[in-house]
Amino acid sequence: MKKSIYMDYAATTFVRQEVLDEILPYFKDYYSNPSSLYSFAEDSKKAIKLARQRVASVINSKEEEIYFTSGGSESDNWAIKGIAFANKDKGNHIITSQIEHHAVLNAAKFLEKNGFTVTYLPVDSDGFIKLEDLRNAITDKTILVSIMFANNEIGTIEPISEIGKLCKEKGVYFHTDAVQVVGHLPIDVESMNIDLLSMSGHKFYGPKGVGVLYVKKGVKIENLIHGGAQEKGKRASTENVPGIVGLGKAIEIAQSEQNFEIKRLTALRDKLIDGILNKVSNTKLNGPTGNLRLPNNVNISFLGVEGETLLFDLDDAGVFVSTGSACASGSLEPSHVLLSIGLSHELAHGSIRLTLGLNTTEEDVDYVLEILPKIIEKRRAMSPIWSE
Amino acid sequence: MKKSIYMDYAATTFVRQEVLDEILPYFKDYYSNPSSLYSFAEDSKKAIKLARQRVASVINSKEEEIYFTSGGSESDNWAIKGIAFANKDKGNHIITSQIEHHAVLNAAKFLEKNGFTVTYLPVDSDGFIKLEDLRNAITDKTILVSIMFANNEIGTIEPISEIGKLCKEKGVYFHTDAVQVVGHLPIDVESMNIDLLSMSGHKFYGPKGVGVLYVKKGVKIENLIHGGAQEKGKRASTENVPGIVGLGKAIEIAQSEQNFEIKRLTALRDKLIDGILNKVSNTKLNGPTGNLRLPNNVNISFLGVEGETLLFDLDDAGVFVSTGSACASGSLEPSHVLLSIGLSHELAHGSIRLTLGLNTTEEDVDYVLEILPKIIEKRRAMSPIWSE
């Protein structure tokens, strides 16, 4: 039988059975609009409340600080534009990093076209921003700092607590894109001094098309989606009840198995990294090693081979990986993240990302370690820029 | 057994079984991110393409003109802000009506705070805008006209073809919020000269949390949700595959039974309207009669009784209706739509909306006609502003 090994959990995850079970009744039985007043709406109203509580408890926020959105991209856009439009009387300067997800970067670029200025902090060769750079960038016009919790391509975990502390000290709002982190690592918005945080359900075995923006009480933010009075008037649209229910259930389960999965995945990750680096010459691990790397992220560049080639060769062998992030696929540009950590265009083009998750086993890792060196060898043999 | 008669189909619908069946495999089996390059992503990619084709064929657009969103509110916000931000060099004037959904009205109000001017056209006592008013309102600064296809509270169907023609003549973009219409009445964006059109899946037996903005080819529009390259770079975020699949299936089925349902619901609607007006004195039908009213919409004001009271009394009798729109619930303000058609505050407060759908039977209508007069009588008896 043909293998089918999914190693792209950072792109999206399946919905787990327990989550699906909890979602299903809300399609046909408790289908009411939760904003309706009649008794039939009680079930959907309660379901949303429960989901909100579950999310709040996992990130240590208050229930009223949780706003449901349509995903990580909406949450990022809302945070950045919402803070900008609501606080433009205070200042027009925003700080972010060069390695953010495009949802953050392109929201920032939109603001640049509309009267705001944006500083894109550089990162070091492992993808970390420098606190000193941040401190120096903050001016009296700065209204928002948006730095991702962990990078989706190379797994770098930024110094969130330190950034939060600095922003608090300076009286600047701090948003973090935690899409790759929620459900996978502990988060405490209180002790980390996070004012806004984005998450997305389909990155932790919940459904696609639903996310959360946590907005600390008192933060001044303009709507992104104006309209009805849903979500306390802050995010209009009939609530996606099945989606919200699923996200709530998924985050609860993820939390309960988090410690176990961190250990398990970290071991698999390191076996995969070490195996590849040992078996294949002229490779480079992108992103840091150890605890400051996401437990499930492997990103490696291979000199002399193009990433997309590897992706298809691995696909033929039944292994599904990505080059950079899925949403950038179809672009010919090498990853902005890899360029930012200082890779040459050549190395940046030759990288693949393998991300592990619930169904990943040690056998899967062994299998990849068996086939990948052969694939590299074959492709390098036909490469004009490769000579042993 | 306690009755359970849902008469709030305009607020939301259940997901029909055939739709749910088609959705389910995309949660756990074909869960891949459709933007991924490996073979495993083929299924989800094809599923989205099929959904796009189904939507396009129902409104007579091209497949590439269909963009999936998270619902009607996002579509409205995107259309209005997207046109405004992309065309502000051409002009800063927008025209809409006083009876639009809050997703349109509040998006327009946001623009008013950010350098745009908005004309809110009045409507006549049945809720129709006047073409002459529109013609007079268009200036050389006008970049967009947004008039809803049909009103969600009183069912008025606006003269869309005539508006489309006028906008085309004047070279102004025309957006229509067709959330209450798609699946229920024929739409042809081509012959009606519609440039942008909003729809929402959960209004035609598809899932909540997914919608569409149709954007005619060539229309200059800025993103609302910036980020990845999904939806040809116009709407970022990992695609909500189950939602999109469900919307596609739902619109296809709705189309196939549309003619039949229009006749069936129109008859039930008129029986309900006539029955209430005959059996209860001092009532007023809000919105027009006949073909220019949505086939499933009944909205009636009762002198001397408050709408919320009726809602709860009907709830006790097992009938679920609304006062105005669900999302305005919890507000003390009477409906802006009812005030716009000239109702006194008093009559506006005393209105309920009953909207019919797939499961509504003649027995349901008979039951409401039996209990409603008694409820009105009881509440009027204790009303200080009622004396027979």
Add this chain to the structure above:
Amino acid sequence: MYSEKVMDHFRNPRNVGIISDADGIGEVGNPRCGDIMKVYIKVKDNIIEDVKYETYGCASAIASSSIASELIKGKTLEEAWKITNKAVAEALDGLPPIKMHCSVLAEEAIHKAINDYRKSHNLELWEERTHAEVIKEHQCNN
């Protein structure tokens, strides 16, 4: 949305009606806001012997007038005057924040009825609180 207590008084409002030879009548509210409450009291020896009311309004307005009628029946005028909107809301096991205004109507209607009685008996009028004083966060655009 509403407590069981609210729904109970909404479904079966107590003391509904009018007193044709009332000693005091208090009418408050505004049809523009969708609510009017009219309270009738019968006073004997400074005690509210009977109370009736008519209410046009939402479910919580009806429940507020019903529970308020129970709270003041048999009380002295001084005791009845001290029954605040908060007491009305608490007796209903709470009201949603946006509906607190309905309980204010009940307090106001009682105050007006008592002052109406006092006026007709040439007694000094007691000072009523204004609607806006009682619920500051609530905005009325009417």
